[in-house]
Amino acid sequence: KILILDFGSQYTQLIARRVREAHVYCELHPYDMTQDEIRAFAPKGIILSGGPKSVYEEGAPGLSDAVFELGVPVLGICYGMQVMSHHFGGLVVPAGKREYGHADLIAQGCPGPLFDGFFVEGKSPVWMSHGDHVERMPEGFETVARSDNAPVCAIENAELKLYGVQFHPEVSHTPRGEILIDTFVRKICGCTGQWTPGQIIDDAVARIREQVGHGQVILGLSGGVDSSVAAALIHRAIGDQLTCVFVDNGLLRLGEGDQVMATFAENLGVRVIRVDAEDRFMQALAGEPDPERKRKIIGNLFIEIFEEESARIEGASWLAQGTIYPDVIESAGGKTGKAHNIKSHHNVGGLPEFMKLKLLEPLRELFKDEVRAIGEELGLPHPMVWRHPFPGPGLGVRILGEVKKDYADILRRADAIYIEELFRTGHYDKISQAFAVFLPVKSVGVMGDGRTYEYVVALRAVETRDFMTAGWYPMPYADLARISNRIINEVKGVNRVVYDISSKPPATIEWE
């Protein structure tokens, strides 16, 4: 396994993803992990991330001696290269010119095996983002590459297997960066690439059995990818010791409740308690137009019902959750620029401490794509595993203002037509998230010979990598025309459809 020491770069998570994509297990830890912890981790290689500081600044994050004591290969990226150079007596200085964006790397001398396949005809396009550079080489190192802007862009000490790169191999703008990271972890560090879906499942199953023993586990199933995969995995490990609670809040998509029951209870044989709570949710939401208060009402009522149901399950001692690695990294904190609370995101993860249950989180070390891969391997249906994300409060935040059952019914039907058309036309997989929104506004229309006075449905489709920023999807007019026609003709109560062309920021993805 590989250890990634985080010096605060915005790209550190990407390094971990690239290593996992090479099917090698890795963990991300803060740069000041103690020597004992580093030794105990026993990595086969270490990657030092980039970071916002300068090595010569006061209080700049330094390197633990344990990093080089272990004698394993080390790859320093950007700040990681500078801190390593500094450590071995090199001189790092502010560059005359900061370098951001694309650069062409030119190989120098005869680069070692780390760079096999990285240079083509002595060149490689890369993504740079740095203000400092190495002016005097550290002892024992050779220059491997330069750019037009900087004389030292990559260095190596072949004997000790220490490497530094000034550019960012982990970002997609460095086209052959993946090859470099793959070579580092497999060839240079000798990791064998056993981190495959089958292996992840076997490991997780063994661990769950060991942790839980004969205990009983409860899990709140939402139909979303994370809780679904967690349920399938835990069921594989301990079968009937798992009970899932699925709360139908009346704010799910068309047919979703039945799909969840069909997949889990019927096909996989998981014990699922379905709680039909539509009326309770509608009553609780009646008369409340405020988005944040709606979220709180939905979140609190979910917890209340979940507690009621769990109390009936005898001898439950574990609460399982579908927490995934990005959730863990984000809440670990220590990073600058923490997201503002623009909208309070309610998740099952927000359950309070109750009933003294121990937490079981079998997906804690996995990225979303790994979660999807093991979901498929566990036999969950492809559409469930690859579904667009759906917010915890469901249609509750897609019906603007006060939520009513009639509105939810109209929205469900319009949304189902929209999504069906996106599948038919092949747009679905190119879009990150698509859904319909119900606007409680009436406008005038004409149908046949009669005047209509009905509601508006807005369609939203966005492309995004991380859901922090997003662009609207350029849907072809012909497809929009067909979707609009179908919704207006097939869904009673709607006589107008509009397409949302706002990006995030300044808009958000959801309308509330």
Ligand code: XMP
């Ligand atoms: P926004 O609207 O903030 O959404 O641009 C970003 C992503 O988060 C999802 N979202 C939520 N998820 N509970 C959730 O579990 C919520 O209250 C919530 N609000 C937004 C949204 O669907 C999008 O994927």
